[in-house]
Amino acid sequence: MARKKKKDDEIRTDGWMDTFADTMTLLLTFFILLYSISAVDSEKLKKLSEALQYSLTGDSSIEEVQSIDDLKVELEKGTKYEDLAAKLNEIIEKNSLTDEIKIREEERGIVLQVDESILFDSGKAEIKSESINVLDTIAKIIQETDNEIVAEGNTDNVPINSAAYRSNWELSTERALSIVRYLIENKNINPNRISLKGYGEFNPIVPNDTPENKAKNRRVDILVVEERESKTENKNNNVENK
Structure with missing residues (x-):
């Protein structure tokens, strides 16, 4: 069986x-x-x-998989970044400066763009007295974050050769320095979290092919860096008054 x-x-x-x-x-x-x-x-x-x-x-044909x-x-992190951009926009609108301060979102961070004519006279790096409210609003924005800040000077491609500045590099750097000096000395922004760059005519956002485009390229950008890379002890927004 x-x-x-x-x-x-x-x-x-x-x-x-x-x-x-x-x-x-x-x-x-x-x-x-x-x-x-x-x-x-x-x-x-x-x-x-x-x-x-x-x-x-x-x-296994996928080369890089997160x-x-x-x-x-x-x-x-991206959502937090978008929330920050919305908060900065709110501060700008509250201070009625939407025409003076433009916001651009880039991979490296959030950029606050201010036209040259608002902050400076042509060919000069001394801050106009009537633009102080713009810088004070930028200071409020900076104080809302603990991100690193970079002030970036930019010009158009028209050469400058004055007694004070022999190139657009020098002019753009001096303008960025004026912004940084004001924020540190007058608004108590921690110097450990702010730096500056001068690009001259070599960082345009539009081609320098029309007077209107050249005016757009003459600007100061305040970059709110997306991620802070500085040390933890530098997180304080303000320098203590001595």
């Missing part, structure tokens, strides 16, 4: 359910993450999709 096979020797046909359950868990994690993020740009969404694809398929945890940190 033929022996009856034991139940344990029978072939399982429900193994696919384990894989299906794992897949559903990953998909659920994916949608929960999307739901928890208020705004996701296309590049970050692409990275998230790649991470999910790698988790599902183990496809973990879900790393990607979540990056997305949360």
Whole structure:
């Protein structure tokens, strides 16, 4: 008589359910993450999709794949960055300076753009007295963050060769220095978190091909750096009064 096979020797046909359950868990994690993020740009969404694809398929053809945890940190950081930009806009609008201070968002941080004509006379680096309210508002913005700050002077491509400045580099640097000196000496901004650069005509935001575009390039940018790289002990916004 033929022996009856034991139940344990029978072939399982429900193994696919384990894989299906794992897949559903990953998909659920994916949608929960999307739901928890208020705004996701296309590049970050692409990275998230790649991470999910790698988790599902183990496809080693993806050269660089971020973990879900790393990607979540990056997305949360982006949301915080957008919140900061909205807060700075609110301060500018509250002080009725939307025409004087423009905000640009760049990869390196948030840029507060002020036209040259608002702060300086042509070919000079002394701050106009009537522009003090603009600088005071910029100081309020800086005091709302602990980010590093960079004041950047920019000119158009018209050469300057005055007794005071032999090049646009010198003029743009001196203007940035005037801004930094005012913020430190008059608004008690910590000098450990602020620096300056002078680009001359070599950092245009539009081509120098029309008088209107040249005027746009003659500007001072105040960069609120996205991530602080300075030491923890330099986090204080203000210098203590001596």
